[in-house]
Amino acid sequence: MFEEIDLPLSINTSSEDPSAIFFDPVLKSAVTYDVGVGYFTSGWIADTAQGISQFARSRGKARWVVGHELQEKDLDSIVNSKAVADKEFQAKRIFEEEVAQVFSALKEDARLALAWLIRDGIVELKVAVPTNKLSGIYHAKNGIFTDEAGNDIAFSGSYNLTARASSNWETIDIYRSWTSEEGRQRCEKKKHEFESIWQGKDPNLLTFTPTSKTLDRIKAYATTGSRPYSLPSGRPAIPQAIQDDEGQIRGYQEKAIKAWFAQNGQGLFCMATGAGKTITALTAATRLLDYFRTQQAKLIIVITVPYVHLAEQWADEAAFFGYDAIKCYGGKDKWLGALQSAYNQLLSVDRDHLVAIAVNDTFKNSQFQSFLDGVRTNFLLVSDEVHNMGAENIAQKLPQKARFRIGLSATPIRHNDPFGTKAIFDYFGEPVIEFDIKDAIDAGFLCKYNYYPIVCELDPEELDEYIRLSKRIARLMAMGDKDDFSTSLKLELIKRAKLTGSSADKKRKLKQLLNDSQDRQHTLIYSSEAINDGERDIDRIVQIAGRDCQWRVAKFTAEESKEQRAEILGSFKAGDIDAIVAIKCLDEGVDIPQTKTAYIVASSTNPRQFIQRRGRVLRQYDGKGFAAIYDFIAIPPLDKLGEDEETFNIEKNMVERELERIVEFAEISENYGHTLSTLREIRKKLKLLGA
Template sequence: MSFKKLKLPYSIKTTKENPNDSLFEPLLSNSLSYKVAVGYFSSKWIKDVAEGIANLASNGGKAYWLISPQLSKSDYEALISGSNSDLYRERVFKQSFQELYLSLKDDTLAAISWLIADGILNFKIAIPCNNLDGIMHAKMGVFEDENGNKIAFSGSYNLTGSSKGNWERIDIFTSYSSEESEARLKDIEVDFDEMWEGKDSNLKVYTPSDTSLAPYIEFTQLNSRPYRLKMKYSIPKHFLDDNGELRSYQTDAVNRWFKANGRGIFCMATGAGKTVTALSAVTKLAAHTNSKNSTLFVLIVVPYTHLAKQWCTEAEEFGFSPIRCFGGVTKWEGQLVQSLTSSIIQHFGVTLAICTNATFTSNSFKRFDTYFSKMPSLLVADEMHNLGSSEGLKRLPSTSHYRLGLSATPHRHNDEEGTDELYKYFGDEVINFTLEDAINNKCLTKYFYYPTLIEFTDEEWEDYKELSRQISRLINFGKNGEVKVSELAKTLLLKRARLINSMENKYKKFFQQVRDVGLKKHTLIYVGDTREGDLRAVEYVVKELGTTYGVSCNKFTAETDLDERSVLLDNFDKGETDVIVAIKCLDEGVDVPSTQHAYILASSTNPREYIQRRGRVLRKSPNKEFAYIHDYIAVPPNFDMDGFSPEDLKIFKNLFRRELARIEEFAQLAMNYGDTLELFSSIRKKFDI
């Protein structure tokens, strides 16, 4: 209900009415947001307004409480002085929350514990500083309804049960009754926001640690949620156009998925917004679930932890409170069990969990398979091709009602059987939005492609030929044309690929280009997981660029921890680091939109790898008109091939066919396609390729 329908006076006095009944209960029951700063608050007040706070939760609302604990003089001085501040702060705040925990009765404790666990009730603690040595004694707050109407209060009222027995006065201001009232409301809200964000110079503001709140979280595992958590799911405005719509192809994908009874694959180029499109489909399904007062279990499976964190952040923007099923089973298992069990008991609620492939395929996660049949369920698989292995296919729940696969490259390289099984499980492609579509729709940047021929040294070429001969003897072709590759052949194929990625002349040519024209900011260099002398290739290139050429650069590898990655990519985006030298870990899911120049010193014959890499470089970014891709193509020494034996010529043709697949994929959409075509058409003609 709109605040405008509530009849509120200009002020409330406790001698005439109970503020809980006449103000807090009705406002909380109709609010989506409640900001309050108060010096005192207690379990008695929480009990008095428990129903109103539960209604706030059911509305999909959130509360932000800025409070001030009672401190001894020694505690206060220790916190403010900074000496042992971390130890004191943890002890004092933990004690304050423990006292509140012990003072709450079971029913009220269950309510506030769940509110904290669901992320609805958010606490911060304010301690006065500078010339102030008391407590943060504010008594003010702001409510907001679903229509954006706001009501603020200010006065001598504390959030304690006993305060309603005192002589107290509360002044009330609205955003819609008069200009003066709106101005006073804005003044209160500005003060609160500055305090909450730590911008008030006379307050030190802290967020309670997980340790302080742990008793509340643990309590939820023993009690069901005492309210219906009816979240308001919606697509964030910054993903919509001026008409409040997604891009037409995104809307089309969502509609086609629903038309296919909630099954299908979003085959969308990197950078085309498949995460947003998928979450839009999930949002529509969740909103439908809420409208029917039903239940829904959504599980989103992604390859890596950094991707899972990105999904969690975006899911929260859509209004979800995702359960993070990664980083240790003890951190999430109880929460997921409780959420699913509560929904089943109450016949209501949406549970959205996000896990990594490692969690999904683990034994600890198998216990949750049963929930896919107990309630309507949706499995979303990001980079779905990763689940096409025999292990991944076994874990796909057969009882999942709805299924959505996502990938720019859903076909598995050299694995038709795995690809077929994935399509049988998820369904047909409901959209195939290619890289060309993405460029034409201005989702991605136009680019130039510069392939350069690199000759093997004589020794490298002899090694390459010998490996090729051994591999050819170990590969068998079945009756239906299927390729059978032995384990030894796989080892030799990997060794041959490493040989191509570590070609001596690739590095000579690259550093010659660095000497001649230098490197621009926002440059990404891909190298192989090989060695150059005593160093890994990634470390060798970083060292050479830094010491010999004075280039500001960093490496990005699988060993780079998540926090360091975040700092590294942020510095790269801001131009504080000019160059990133990476191995394969930048292929899937890591956004580096500011990348404008790419040098591919190492690649593979797997289309998924080089298509993903191109997508990294083409993402849109401010002041980025074009992208530039430099590719290094392996060819034999003495490239005219005159006098080569038929066997050598055959080996070269096979090599060049594999390289040519990448060249053509990159060249056909490049701005300088004609130049590339001219360079390689003569080679194809000469060697009948």
């Protein structure tokens, strides 16, 4: 409580540290924090990190009114607008255009902290611009704290909540509501002043809330790292920060949840990267829990994910909703006892829900399966990247006791595995929403992109091997059921994919593009898994990018430790390395929205893979603009097509498979017209235009 804090009447920066003496101890006990500042900076957020973290853990609520320095032309556009609505429109437009500049001025850790605070609904932000009689900037330097007992602390003075302020001679006057009548009146006056500004009632200040688009751009920074504070667990609820005034989340998410309930709590959420499938699933789960609470019933929620980094992201999101999830990975000694103890509490009167997050390897093991077999209450299974659940060694372990089921994936269909696909649909049910990449781009959740197909011709020996493999594949397919992909057939298909993915011309074209590139930072390069003459393709590409083209580059594979991968991603985000070369490790769940350019040197014919890779590059990030995708297409030499009909048809089928991907990528790109000319020339030579 505030009464226990020993505070001076005033502080000056000549002899005292305002954060240590005032801000940190007060924030640790505060439940609300209203502040008006002309500027806020990285220095101030870093200085008050300890207090802000405690404030966040306590689910404090802060309202910040921040000044915004405007150019003279910007002020004119606001002042000259006749109606208040027009003034506000101009102010929002200007702030939206400059939000990247405002946030780029903050250091990475401060940007991350502020983004999480806004995303979690702990900080509500408004911007103040002088109007009518005033010009210049909103230059307030005051704030009001309140504790659980209703005591107030107000402050005012020259200290401007910036790192520079602590190096200037600055002063803060402090007022306490419980010490004297004068203190109470001063606190009341500050509260009244702030409330007037917050409500937009000050006649000489235009106070506006940034648009949802601007706030989404700010919140996007929160995807670049973990929450820098913990949130308290308690009664789970849908966070106010993601709801509109009517208690709704995004329209398409609400539609999906409604359809899921209409299907008796079963269905697939087919949603593109960036569309918020995690939020949608947790909202559905929370509404289901709310229903069971009205029935005095209980609910177990089990969430499965393929990788630990995805599990950590889910734990962060679950905490946002107020869930204290049990993390089931890293060895049974770390989770089995906690899981069983929580379930025993559920069977008593101590708790009404339980959330467990398990990686797929844990989900399959005997201890976790034994726990699932023993569940005797309402049970919801949520499976992220649900296409993985169709694998034979896991599909048979899906719990039939889970009456409620959610499967999440941009593409739930398993490539060349009709039986696994059927298992997914039979268990989870039909899709309740199909929100693809085009929908996400149109809605502004993913950025627009330019697409450049890079045509690479197979060398003669590569083409001979491709034709040999294709003939063997055709024989194997003729021998078996068209829906049955035997082990032998799969192996030959893999060999052929590695051959096209590692062609020599792809490496030649990549080297040329990397040498010519004017913008090197935040680039992904996808390599094949092939090994040629004892050298792995990924190592050769790292050599091309690093030694030959002088890029700062790192390899990102299963061989690197968890700590090494985290270090690589951190360096990539900070711009300390230019490019990451990967095979598959970046395909699912790694959020690196800074990525601007992708060179897809190798890609399988699996639609899910290239959809995931495209989505990985299209994550929104402030200042990013358009993304660029360079897709390396392997084709036979067009001027030396096979003379016999069988060889020609093999070569034609090869190009047709590649063209399917080109069309998929190109049709929603910004430079579709440019790509069409490339497609037309290839089709003409392969007699695909009916010519």
